[in-house]
Amino acid sequence: MNLKPTAPVIRFQNVAFSFNGRPVLRDVSFDIDQKAFLAVIGPNGGGKTTLLKLLLGLFKPDHGSIHVFGHPPEKVAHRIGYVPQDVAAARSFPISVMDVVLMGRLRLHGHARVSASDRAAARNALEELEMLEYVNRRIDDLSGGQRERVFIARALATDPDILILDEPTTGLDNTGRADLYALLKKINQTKTVIMASHDIMVLSTYATAVACVNRTVHFHDEAEITEPMMAAGYGCPVELVAHGIPHRILKTHED
Amino acid sequence: MIEALQYEFMRNAVIAGVFASLICGIIGTFVVVNRLVFIAGGIAHAAFGGIGLAFFLGIPYLLGTLGFSLVAAVIMTLVLLKAKNRADTFIGVIWAVGMASGIILLDLTPGYTVNLMTYLFGSIIAVPDSDLWWLLGMAVFTIFAAAYFYRDLLAVSYDDEFARLRGVPVDLVYFLFICLIAVSIVLIIRVVGLILVIALLTIPPYIAEKYTRSLAMMMVLSSFLAMLFSLVGLWLAYAFNLTSGATIILTATVGFFLSLAVDAVRRRCDQHQSAA
Numbered sequence: 001m002n003l004k005p006t007a008p009v010i011r012f013q014n015v016a017f018s019f020n021g022r023p024v025l026r027d028v029s030f031d032i033d034q035k036a037f038l039a040v041i042g043p044n045g046g047g048k049t050t051l052l053k054l055l056l057g058l059f060k061p062d063h064g065s066i067h068v069f070g071h072p073p074e075k076v077a078h079r080i081g082y083v084p085q086d087v088a089a090a091r092s093f094p095i096s097v098m099d100v101v102l103m104g105r106l107r108l109h110g111h112a113r114v115s116a117s118d119r120a121a122a123r124n125a126l127e128e129l130e131m132l133e134y135v136n137r138r139i140d141d142l143s144g145g146q147r148e149r150v151f152i153a154r155a156l157a158t159d160p161d162i163l164i165l166d167e168p169t170t171g172l173d174n175t176g177r178a179d180l181y182a183l184l185k186k187i188n189q190t191k192t193v194i195m196a197s198h199d200i201m202v203l204s205t206y207a208t209a210v211a212c213v214n215r216t217v218h219f220h221d222e223a224e225i226t227e228p229m230m231a232a233g234y235g236c237p238v239e240l241v242a243h244g245i246p247h248r249i250l251k252t253h254e255d
Numbered sequence: 256m257i258e259a260l261q262y263e264f265m266r267n268a269v270i271a272g273v274f275a276s277l278i279c280g281i282i283g284t285f286v287v288v289n290r291l292v293f294i295a296g297g298i299a300h301a302a303f304g305g306i307g308l309a310f311f312l313g314i315p316y317l318l319g320t321l322g323f324s325l326v327a328a329v330i331m332t333l334v335l336l337k338a339k340n341r342a343d344t345f346i347g348v349i350w351a352v353g354m355a356s357g358i359i360l361l362d363l364t365p366g367y368t369v370n371l372m373t374y375l376f377g378s379i380i381a382v383p384d385s386d387l388w389w390l391l392g393m394a395v396f397t398i399f400a401a402a403y404f405y406r407d408l409l410a411v412s413y414d415d416e417f418a419r420l421r422g423v424p425v426d427l428v429y430f431l432f433i434c435l436i437a438v439s440i441v442l443i444i445r446v447v448g449l450i451l452v453i454a455l456l457t458i459p460p461y462i463a464e465k466y467t468r469s470l471a472m473m474m475v476l477s478s479f480l481a482m483l484f485s486l487v488g489l490w491l492a493y494a495f496n497l498t499s500g501a502t503i504i505l506t507a508t509v510g511f512f513l514s515l516a517v518d519a520v521r522r523r524c525d526q527h528q529s530a531a
Contacts, residue, residue, distance in 0.1 A: 057420075077420045080420070084416060092465075093288060093413060094467045094468055094470060094472065094473045095409065095470065096468050099469060100413070102406075106407075106421040114406070154417075158421070
């Protein structure tokens with residue numbers, strides 16, 4: 001890569017996208033720097049998942065352009081680790097934790113067989129997520145939080161430069177969330193992290209940038225959330241609880 | 256059973272049952288984990304159009320049904336990939352159109368005297384030698400295809416979006432395996448008939464799924480269970496002079512309910528243990 005370290009890793013320029021004729025996102029422009037920790041927030045149905053799928057090249061924009069490492073997203077999809085929102089994992093499927101993580105090693109080298117280095121990489125990723133002891137368990141025997149860790153391990157096993165997570169904290173309790181954020185913080189030392197979340201708590205300590213997604217994107221280079229931003233982002237009255245001192249509650253928006 | 260094997264038709268029936276079970280175990284696993292049972296039913300019934308076509312044109316049965324089923328399979332896969340939320344409607348239509356055109360084509364065939372029951376319910380004891388070679392070839396091909404594409408097949412079945420991001424040709428894998436479903440169904444129709452083929456494709460994998468930790472083990476256990484049901488059913492059909500296809504399916508059904516009962520007992524034991 002001859003990109004300067006300061007060049008944006010991801011660039012959206014005037015992106016618009018509609019699904020089945022219904023506009024989902026419009027006028028989306030922002031740059032994300034290398035080593036950013038971007039929190040993507042916004043209401044359900046506001047377009048968070050759509051934004052991530054555009055970034056992954058799974059959806060094509062109607063207008064505008066998206067560049068990841070200076071290329072169209074589908075050309076560099078192999079450099080992105082993806083943790084989807086609701087992996088079809090809750091349904092019964094005979095697959096072990098190891099085989100799930102090994103999916104992250106698909107197409108990384110020429111041969112179709114699983115190599116010893118694939119297994120080593122999968123075990124390393126599981127170790128990092130403290131899930132190695134479950135390596136031979138069937139994935140649908142695990143709890144929701146444990147499954148989430150396995151899917152993060154699968155994304156890490158791809159050895160990505162960018163890690164994208166779609167609402168990874170759903171189904172986790174507060175301790176689970178705090179652990180996950182600490183882990184993402186560690187990963188963020190070497191990789192760009194992009195996380196869609198309902199959980200505003202993440203902003204206070206971890207995020208370096210915020211994207212508020214509701215039909216369009218309000219992008220902030222700093223991890224702060226302003227009341228006008230919430231209003232613009234959510235477009236409806238919101239109550240916001242921030243973990244400040246003392247415990248502070250923003251007032252309900254007037255319509 | 257041993258004395259029955261002195262008859263050539265019984266030996267052929269046993270061999271056909273074993274090969275058909277190998278195919279059913281592998282293809283059925285793919286059908287069950289990908290929730291493609293309705294597509295498999297659609298292909299099986301659309302195959303009837305191929306039977307009509309074969310008689311109408313006076314071409315070999317396999318040629319007519321293979322052609323018709325493959326066309327139906329390709330259309331269904333296209334619909335599944337392009338308009339998933341409408342797929343069930345289209346599959347239902349192709350299902351009915353296949354059956355209807357089969358009947359009309361048979362109506363139009365002069366001097367037609369074929370026994371329809373043979374195709375609807377199968378006739379494993381009338382399987383000719385040539386079909387055994389077809390079944391053997393297909394069993395070998397299916398095993399090789401499943402082994403060669405195993406990692407892709409697993410990834411596509413479990414999480415097709417992630418597989419696509421990793422560069423797996425998801426659409427191609429779907430096409431290949433749905434066409435394999437079509438070919439398998441056409442061959443297995445001779446054994447248990449087009450109405451009953453769905454049961455042999457789905458019951459063994461459904462049972463196997465609960466007791467295995469990998470797709471490969473599920474395929475192996477499904478094949479084994481399908482063999483067990485086929486051979487027990489065949490023996491019962493011989494001993495009590497019953498229609499073989501229907502007896503095989505009812506044997507599988509007994510296995511199905513037995514597995515449900517075993518699960519219920521195990522659940523109660525677990526509850527009992529955790530309560531104690």
